């Protein structure tokens with residue numbers, strides 16, 4: 001019997017065709033938790049985007065499910081603990097996506113320090129009446145060149161950011177769950193305790209996954225160590241206590257905040273919206289590029305098929321699942 005697989009978002013046609021070669025595919029576009037709960041027992045695998053929450057209540061009804069393949073680097077929308085308990089493999093993607101997100105992080109950093117969105121608004125508002133007005137209005141602009149960049153999280157995305165900012169003429173310091181000798185050798189990145197990274201760096205970049213341990217990792221206390229610094233977030237909104245960030249910006253302690261992610265998404269109203277001078281805000285699309293989406297689709301399909309073939313997929317999130325249900329027990333292909 002061919003495995004039955006559901007795709008819960010609009011995946012690119014190339015990867016979809018590849019998936020259809022080996023499985024019977026149903027497209028269920030962005031089902032509610034209730035709708036998915038009613039259907040989930042039919043599937044051997046699902047491919048999900050970050051906009052598809054997969055909570056415990058869905059996983060508990062997933063009688064046949066063997067794999068949840070995330071079409072993203074983040075997997076906080078999936079209850080991984082519940083999946084592991086049921087022997088369901090959870091996978092993520094990296095590759096092109098990491099490069100796309102890292103490139104975006106650098107874009108945000110440059111936009112924030114060089115005030116590019118601000119000057120764009122300025123010129124469109126017809127305010128460029130003289131060069132003098134430009135020089136006086138934007139005289140506080142700073143370069144990224146010459147700064148120390150502190151990266152929190154040195155996974156694939158953190159490393160891709162480190163390589164890029166090094167090329168911009170910065171020093172790189174980092175904190176991560178474990179030391180990464182490869183990036184230390186490649187770009188001379190220095191590993192430091194978290195608090196020291198916050199103190200040493202001029203620009204702090206958040207490239208961590210959202211987990212219970214990283215929730216509000218940038219809080220009131222830590223913001224006190226970041227006076228006069230810039231913060232860039234391409235990880236997840238929950239990495240920062242947004243209320244504390246707003247306060248630090250209002251009090252002129254934090255110099256600027258550029259973020260692609262928010263504690264609640266999507267968002268149509270936020271205190272940060274009114275803080276035009278000190279923030280750059282984008283709608284969680286750092287990974288969104290034509291090339292990355294295609295590559296992510298193929299990776300997500302490969303990961304899903306690997307599990308159904310009884311192999312250990314490259315980007316397995318929950319390695320503990322191997323003890324709960326070994327690969328040969330999920331093999332269908």
Ligand SMILES: O=C(O)C(=O)CO
Pocket residue numbers: 050071072073074075097101284285286287288
């Ligand atoms: O892949 C992810 O998790 C992203 O959020 C990309 O921006």
